[in-house]
Amino acid sequence: MKKTVKVVASMIENEHNEILCALRSPNMLIPNMWEFPGGKVEKDEDIYTAIVREIEEELRCKVEAKGLFHEHTHEYGTFIINLSVITCNIIEGIPVAAEHAKLIWLKRESLCSLKWAPADIPAVKKLMNGQ
Numbered sequence: 001m002k003k004t005v006k007v008v009a010s011m012i013e014n015e016h017n018e019i020l021c022a023l024r025s026p027n028m029l030i031p032n033m034w035e036f037p038g039g040k041v042e043k044d045e046d047i048y049t050a051i052v053r054e055i056e057e058e059l060r061c062k063v064e065a066k067g068l069f070h071e072h073t074h075e076y077g078t079f080i081i082n083l084s085v086i087t088c089n090i091i092e093g094i095p096v097a098a099e100h101a102k103l104i105w106l107k108r109e110s111l112c113s114l115k116w117a118p119a120d121i122p123a124v125k126k127l128m129n130g131q
Protein backbone atom coordinates (compact mmCIF):
# COMPACT_ATOMS: atom_id res chain seq x y z
CA MET A 1 0.00 0.00 0.00
CA LYS A 2 1.27 3.50 -0.85
CA LYS A 3 2.21 5.76 2.04
CA THR A 4 0.26 9.02 2.43
CA VAL A 5 2.42 12.06 3.15
CA LYS A 6 0.90 15.24 4.59
CA VAL A 7 2.46 18.33 3.03
CA VAL A 8 1.85 22.05 3.57
CA ALA A 9 2.63 24.73 0.99
CA SER A 10 2.39 28.51 1.11
CA MET A 11 0.42 30.80 -1.19
CA ILE A 12 2.18 34.15 -0.76
CA GLU A 13 1.04 37.20 -2.72
CA ASN A 14 2.95 40.48 -2.88
CA GLU A 15 1.69 44.07 -3.19
CA HIS A 16 1.76 43.76 -7.01
CA ASN A 17 -0.66 40.80 -6.87
CA GLU A 18 2.09 38.36 -7.80
CA ILE A 19 2.37 34.86 -6.35
CA LEU A 20 5.63 33.38 -5.07
CA CYS A 21 6.65 30.29 -7.09
CA ALA A 22 9.61 28.04 -6.25
CA LEU A 23 11.56 25.70 -8.53
CA ARG A 24 12.50 22.37 -6.93
CA SER A 25 16.22 21.62 -7.22
CA PRO A 26 17.55 18.75 -9.34
CA ASN A 27 18.50 16.90 -6.13
CA MET A 28 15.00 17.09 -4.58
CA LEU A 29 12.23 14.52 -5.01
CA ILE A 30 10.02 15.57 -7.97
CA PRO A 31 12.97 17.59 -9.35
CA ASN A 32 12.85 20.65 -11.62
CA MET A 33 9.16 21.29 -11.10
CA TRP A 34 7.52 24.39 -9.69
CA GLU A 35 5.72 24.38 -6.38
CA PHE A 36 4.47 26.51 -3.54
CA PRO A 37 7.25 26.49 -0.90
CA GLY A 38 6.64 24.27 2.10
CA GLY A 39 7.24 20.70 3.18
CA LYS A 40 6.11 17.74 5.24
CA VAL A 41 4.03 18.17 8.38
CA GLU A 42 5.77 16.62 11.37
CA LYS A 43 4.11 14.24 13.83
CA ASP A 44 1.79 16.06 16.28
CA GLU A 45 2.19 19.35 14.37
CA ASP A 46 -0.76 21.36 13.04
CA ILE A 47 -0.64 22.64 9.45
CA TYR A 48 -0.30 26.31 10.46
CA THR A 49 2.68 25.65 12.74
CA ALA A 50 4.20 23.47 10.02
CA ILE A 51 4.02 26.13 7.31
CA VAL A 52 5.63 28.80 9.51
CA ARG A 53 8.48 26.37 10.35
CA GLU A 54 8.97 25.21 6.75
CA ILE A 55 9.10 28.77 5.39
CA GLU A 56 11.71 29.77 7.95
CA GLU A 57 13.79 26.74 6.90
CA GLU A 58 13.35 27.11 3.14
CA LEU A 59 12.97 30.86 2.53
CA ARG A 60 14.66 32.29 5.66
CA CYS A 61 11.75 34.63 6.36
CA LYS A 62 8.82 34.72 8.75
CA VAL A 63 5.22 34.32 7.62
CA GLU A 64 1.86 34.33 9.34
CA ALA A 65 -0.68 31.76 8.19
CA LYS A 66 -4.01 33.36 7.23
CA GLY A 67 -6.08 30.30 6.33
CA LEU A 68 -6.46 27.24 4.13
CA PHE A 69 -6.57 28.18 0.44
CA HIS A 70 -6.94 24.70 -1.05
CA GLU A 71 -6.61 21.06 -0.06
CA HIS A 72 -6.10 18.21 -2.46
CA THR A 73 -5.01 14.59 -2.39
CA HIS A 74 -2.96 13.34 -5.33
CA GLU A 75 -1.52 9.92 -6.08
CA TYR A 76 2.07 9.86 -7.35
CA GLY A 77 3.76 6.70 -8.62
CA THR A 78 5.24 5.71 -5.26
CA PHE A 79 3.26 7.70 -2.65
CA ILE A 80 0.08 9.66 -2.03
CA ILE A 81 0.29 13.31 -1.07
CA ASN A 82 -2.29 15.27 0.91
CA LEU A 83 -1.40 18.85 0.03
CA SER A 84 -2.74 21.82 2.03
CA VAL A 85 -2.01 25.14 0.35
CA ILE A 86 -2.16 27.88 2.98
CA THR A 87 -2.53 31.61 2.37
CA CYS A 88 0.41 33.32 4.10
CA ASN A 89 1.69 36.87 4.60
CA ILE A 90 5.36 37.72 5.01
CA ILE A 91 5.79 39.53 8.34
CA GLU A 92 9.60 39.64 8.53
CA GLY A 93 12.43 39.38 6.00
CA ILE A 94 12.64 38.76 2.27
CA PRO A 95 12.37 35.25 0.81
CA VAL A 96 15.64 33.73 -0.40
CA ALA A 97 16.08 30.40 -2.18
CA ALA A 98 17.92 28.54 0.61
CA GLU A 99 16.91 25.14 -0.79
CA HIS A 100 15.20 25.81 -4.12
CA ALA A 101 16.89 26.32 -7.50
CA LYS A 102 14.95 29.56 -8.06
CA LEU A 103 12.18 31.79 -6.71
CA ILE A 104 10.00 34.01 -8.91
CA TRP A 105 6.92 36.20 -8.47
CA LEU A 106 4.26 35.71 -11.14
CA LYS A 107 0.87 37.20 -11.90
CA ARG A 108 -2.04 34.76 -11.64
CA GLU A 109 -2.58 34.72 -15.42
CA SER A 110 1.05 33.66 -16.02
CA LEU A 111 1.10 30.75 -13.58
CA CYS A 112 0.26 28.28 -16.38
CA SER A 113 3.60 29.07 -18.07
CA LEU A 114 5.39 26.97 -15.44
CA LYS A 115 5.69 23.18 -15.16
CA TRP A 116 3.97 22.61 -11.80
CA ALA A 117 4.23 19.54 -9.58
CA PRO A 118 1.11 17.53 -10.51
CA ALA A 119 -0.40 17.77 -7.00
CA ASP A 120 -0.39 21.59 -7.28
CA ILE A 121 -2.47 21.86 -10.46
CA PRO A 122 -5.90 22.24 -8.75
CA ALA A 123 -4.62 25.08 -6.52
CA VAL A 124 -2.96 26.76 -9.54
CA LYS A 125 -6.24 26.54 -11.48
CA LYS A 126 -8.13 28.06 -8.54
CA LEU A 127 -5.64 30.96 -8.47
CA MET A 128 -5.89 31.45 -12.22
CA ASN A 129 -9.66 31.67 -11.88
CA GLY A 130 -9.03 34.70 -9.74
CA GLN A 131 -9.89 33.12 -6.42
Ligand SMILES: Nc1nc2c([nH]c(=O)n2[C@H]2C[C@H](O)[C@@H](COP(=O)(O)OP(=O)(O)OP(=O)(O)O)O2)c(=O)[nH]1
Nearest residue numbers: 007009029030035036037038039040081117119120
Ligand atom coordinates in the same frame (compact mmCIF):
# COMPACT_ATOMS: atom_id res chain seq x y z
N1 LIG B 1 6.79 21.72 -0.50
C1 LIG B 1 6.00 21.29 -1.45
N2 LIG B 1 6.05 19.97 -1.78
C2 LIG B 1 5.23 19.58 -2.76
C3 LIG B 1 4.37 20.45 -3.45
N3 LIG B 1 3.71 19.73 -4.40
C4 LIG B 1 4.12 18.46 -4.32
O1 LIG B 1 3.76 17.53 -5.01
N4 LIG B 1 5.07 18.36 -3.31
C5 LIG B 1 5.74 17.12 -2.92
C6 LIG B 1 7.21 17.11 -3.21
C7 LIG B 1 7.74 16.21 -2.12
O2 LIG B 1 7.60 14.85 -2.55
C8 LIG B 1 6.80 16.45 -0.95
C9 LIG B 1 7.32 17.48 0.03
O3 LIG B 1 8.60 17.21 0.33
P1 LIG B 1 9.71 18.30 0.68
O4 LIG B 1 10.99 17.71 0.24
O5 LIG B 1 9.34 19.65 0.15
O6 LIG B 1 9.51 18.29 2.24
P2 LIG B 1 10.54 18.65 3.38
O7 LIG B 1 11.04 20.06 3.15
O8 LIG B 1 9.83 18.36 4.66
O9 LIG B 1 11.71 17.67 3.05
P3 LIG B 1 12.63 16.71 3.91
O10 LIG B 1 12.94 17.47 5.17
O11 LIG B 1 11.85 15.45 4.12
O12 LIG B 1 13.81 16.54 2.99
O13 LIG B 1 5.60 16.95 -1.52
C10 LIG B 1 4.34 21.82 -3.10
O14 LIG B 1 3.61 22.66 -3.65
N5 LIG B 1 5.18 22.19 -2.09
